[in-house]
Amino acid sequence: MKTNSSLFISGGSGSFGAMAIPLSAARGLKVITSGGVEAKERTLALGADRIFDYRTEDYTEHLRDVDGAIDSLGDKELPRLFSILRQGATVVSLRGMPNGSFAKTFGLPLWKQWLFKLVGLKNERMAARKGQKYHFLFVTSDGKQLQRAASILEKCNVRSAVGNVYLLEQAEEALRDVAAGSKKGKVIIKL
Numbered sequence: 488m489k490t491n492s493s494l495f496i497s498g499g500s501g502s503f504g505a506m507a508i509p510l511s512a513a514r515g516l517k518v519i520t521s522g523g524v525e526a527k528e529r530t531l532a533l534g535a536d537r538i539f540d541y542r543t544e545d546y547t548e549h550l551r552d553v554d555g556a557i558d559s560l561g562d563k564e565l566p567r568l569f570s571i572l573r574q575g576a577t578v579v580s581l582r583g584m585p586n587g588s589f590a591k592t593f594g595l596p597l598w599k600q601w602l603f604k605l606v607g608l609k610n611e612r613m614a615a616r617k618g619q620k621y622h623f624l625f626v627t628s629d630g631k632q633l634q635r636a637a638s639i640l641e642k643c644n645v646r647s648a649v650g651n652v653y654l655l656e657q658a659e660e661a662l663r664d665v666a667a668g669s670k671k672g673k674v675i676i677k678l
């Protein structure tokens with residue numbers, strides 16, 4: 488995306504947003520997000536221009552012609568997200584249905600590519616109505632990208648929210664914590 492373009496991140500008040508917001512702002516993007524109000528100050532300090540409290544505000548009533556979006560909430564949120572984007576804009580979802588192009592890029596076997604093509608059709612059709620595009624992303628590790636991200640995060644002095652810390656032998660307990668939706672931050676297993 489070009490400098491000064493607008494980017495909407497759904498659910499940006501969590502740990503994904505804590506990384507995505509400063510990285511996007513450092514690229515010169517105008518970042519708008521939705522999320523929990525408790526994280527408002529922290530989210531603005533990370534570089535977001537505005538955060539909509541999802542419990543009390545409806546961003547679709549305020550935003551139009553946004554240049555792009557990253558979605559961390561999934562299929563239920565996608566119609567609302569597409570409605571605020573300009574013609575031709577792209578949504579990258581971390582939680583929506585995977586689609587055919589994801590399966591191909593990910594190198595899945597042909598039968599799985601067809602399967603994902605089918606399940607991803609709904610979101611692709613929704614996007615196509617305004618010439619928009621839908622992509623599903625599954626994060627993979629890429630050394631070069633991580634190095635670039637690390638130097639931006641260091642410059643911005645970003646600290647991830649850390650929740651409970653466990654020893655390796657407490658891994659089961661740690662997983663139960665994650666499954667229960669630990670709200671304090673990333674659950675850490677110390678090696």
Ligand SMILES: NC(=O)c1ccc[n+]([C@@H]2O[C@H](COP(=O)([O-])OP(=O)(O)OC[C@H]3O[C@@H](n4cnc5c(N)ncnc54)[C@H](OP(=O)(O)O)[C@@H]3O)[C@@H](O)[C@H]2O)c1
Nearest residue numbers: 498500501502503504521522523541559581582624625626
């Ligand atoms: N595909 C991938 O490779 C990939 C990579 C990273 C993450 N993800 C997925 O992305 C999602 C988010 O990850 P995360 O680590 O950021 O989770 P997280 O730390 O739990 O954060 C989620 C945030 O979303 C907020 N939220 C909940 N419902 C909302 C709504 N309707 N509208 C706006 N905000 C809402 C929450 O606020 P409250 O706490 O106040 O409710 C919380 O601040 C997860 O489902 C994760 O699995 C996928």
